[in-house]
Amino acid sequence: MDNDMATTVDAKAIAGALYDALFGAAAEQLQAVATKVANPSGDVAQQISAALPADALPQVRNFLLGLAKEGLIDRVADVAQAFSALAANPSAQALAAVVTSAVALSAEQQATIVADLRARYGNDLSATFAVDESLLGGLIIRVGDRVLDNSLRTRLSAIQRNMLTS
Known part of the structure; x- marks a missing residue:
C-alpha cells in the first residue's frame, strides 16, 4: 500500500472516530435532557442546564434553549430518538x-x-x-x-x- 493510500485510510478512520464521538456525545446529552425535562415547568433554561453535564457541547445547549424558546422542549424526547437513529445510520440522511x-x-x-x-x-x-x-x-x-x-x-x-x- 503506498503512503497516500495509507494516509487516506488513516484519515477516514480518524474522521469516523471523531464523527462517532461527537454524535454519540450529542445523542447522550439530548437523551439526558429528555428524561429530566419530560414535563417542563418554571425556568426551563435552568432545568436544561441542570440536566446537561458540565462538559456539554455548546451546540446541544443552544439547540435545547432554542427548542425551549419556541415552546417545543416537550418534543425533545422525540428529537433525541430521531437524532440517535440518524447518528447510528448516517446514510438515512441521503x-x-x-x-x-x-x-x-x-x-x-x-x-x-x-x-x-x-x-x-x-x-x-x-x-x-x-x-x-x-x-x-x-x-x-x-x-x-x-x-x-x-x-x-x-x-x-x-x-x-x-x-x-x-
Whole structure:
C-alpha cells in the first residue's frame, strides 16, 4: 500500500472516530435532557442546564434553549430518538429526489437525470419518478426542500400572468 493510500485510510478512520464521538456525545446529552425535562415547568433554561453535564457541547445547549424558546422542549424526547437513529445510520440522511414528468420517461432519460442530480447533490441521492399529465410537458424536480419547476404548465401560467398585468 503506498503512503497516500495509507494516509487516506488513516484519515477516514480518524474522521469516523471523531464523527462517532461527537454524535454519540450529542445523542447522550439530548437523551439526558429528555428524561429530566419530560414535563417542563418554571425556568426551563435552568432545568436544561441542570440536566446537561458540565462538559456539554455548546451546540446541544443552544439547540435545547432554542427548542425551549419556541415552546417545543416537550418534543425533545422525540428529537433525541430521531437524532440517535440518524447518528447510528448516517446514510438515512441521503437526499431523495422526486422527478415528475408529463409522460413516462425512458430508462435512458431517467439514468441521465439521476446522473445529473447525483453530480449536483452527491452520490447518496435516490430518485423516484412519477407522471402527472397535467404538466403538459417539462419536469418538476423536488430534491429535499428545493423545487425546480420547469413544466410547461407553469411556464404558460407565468405568460398568462404577464399578459394580464400588462
